[in-house]
Amino acid sequence: MIGNSSIDLDEGTDGNISCSVKNHVSHAQNTIRLKPCPGLDRFCRFNQSDPCYTALGHKLNLMMVLDASEYDLKIIKRIINTADGPVCRVKNGRMRDCDLYNNRPGVTVINETLIINRVIRADSGNYRLKLDSSDGTETSRDLQVIVEAPIGSVEVSIICSSSGVMRVSCSSEGDPLLYSWTLNGDPLMDGNSSIDLDEGTDGDISCSVKNHVSHAQNTIRLKPCAGPTTAAVTSSLTSSVTSSVTSAVTSSTQTSENDTSFSSAGINVTMNVTPSPEAFRWMCEC
Missing domain, CATH: 2.60.40.10 (Immunoglobulins)
Structure with missing residues (x-):
């Protein structure tokens, strides 16, 4: 039925219902999962x-x-x-x-x-x-x-692994439980309480749980996992800093026997050389 802000259905109606609202310049829509009325005989x-x-x-x-x-x-x-x-x-x-x-x-x-x-x-x-x-x-x-036992509330969680896999898990109360998944409305593998996706997967994922007497569903928004690049970037930066400091220090020790300051690759280094060549102190500010 079109035109009214409310609609009456049979108390046992089941499925997804959508309400679309529009005028001449815009429109919006919301979809929810219907559940049979509590206490239905x-x-x-x-x-x-x-x-x-x-x-x-x-x-x-x-x-x-x-x-x-x-x-x-x-x-x-x-x-x-x-x-x-x-x-x-x-x-x-x-x-x-x-x-x-x-x-x-x-x-x-x-x-x-x-x-x-x-x-x-x-x-x-x-x-x-x-x-x-x-x-x-x-x-x-x-x-x-x-x-x-009727299905309780459905909880969906996401874990990003270091191997580049996004694991989405679903849990609920009730018995027995039958799981099904959709991604952006398209069916995925059924039957398991968790599913593995590529770390870059994006969109809306829904977990539906049902048994012979009830069902429930939850939908969450996926976000791509942060790539496992932090350790590699840190290692590269450390290597670059060490190389630059070593090069700069070598150059400085060849030209001065007194306190020397220099700047290389954005790193300020102050070297204080004591009369004894076996003892010296570094002060480095990054």
């Missing part, structure tokens, strides 16, 4: 084939059946693939004899949906929903729940 179904990924500390809705009044339900957490663990019975839309979520006031059943208001690590695991119908038949459905 996650919905999973007991008949889905893919794992149910849910965020630690967030809300999870596990949809059981369309009409629970036709069944007596049992939700079982399977400790091992062939063994049953704690059970939670659901009858007439209410939890009964629920060892599975004992002492969890934030867990309830509403409209054939098991609601966990605050997911914890222990909620990860394999679950089986058993449906006992009034005619005596029994069916079951399985679901794997995987709890992941």
Whole structure:
């Protein structure tokens, strides 16, 4: 939409959004990364084939059946693939004899949906929903729940090595972490938390970190590394100064037996020669 200073999006919208502002003489633009609104509910179904990924500390809705009044339900957490663990019975839309979520006031059943208001690590695991119908038949459905910690803030740092390599590193909280990089909008190597670039690389580099439940990104401005020339320049300057001083001193000692001052290559040297040729003192000002 064009023309307004604000825009409404669905709370689950994800991606990069840009706002461009212009008039007849100039324009400017800013782009930010959208994140799903905090507390966004996650919905999973007991008949889905893919794992149910849910965020630690967030809300999870596990949809059981369309009409629970036709069944007596049992939700079982399977400790091992062939063994049953704690059970939670659901009858007439209410939890009964629920060892599975004992002492969890934030867990309830509403409209054939098991609601966990605050997911914890222990909620990860394999679950089986058993449906006992009034005619005596029994069916079951399985679901794997995987709890992941949401991505935290993303930090990007740069280290310039003496070998001429610029190492850019990325770090964040959360699990598991999948990294991807772009340089001036162009994709770079994915999968690693650090990347090596040429020391003269310039521009905007972005590190994006994501897992199954969240993502975050940070962009910084690269600056070329200062070249490893300081030691070489210092060595060259020292050699030049030593050579000039030696040359000037040699010339001076051949022409005077008394105190002598001279200037060579921008270096002022004062020589005080004592009567004894074995003892003399140098005073040099650069």
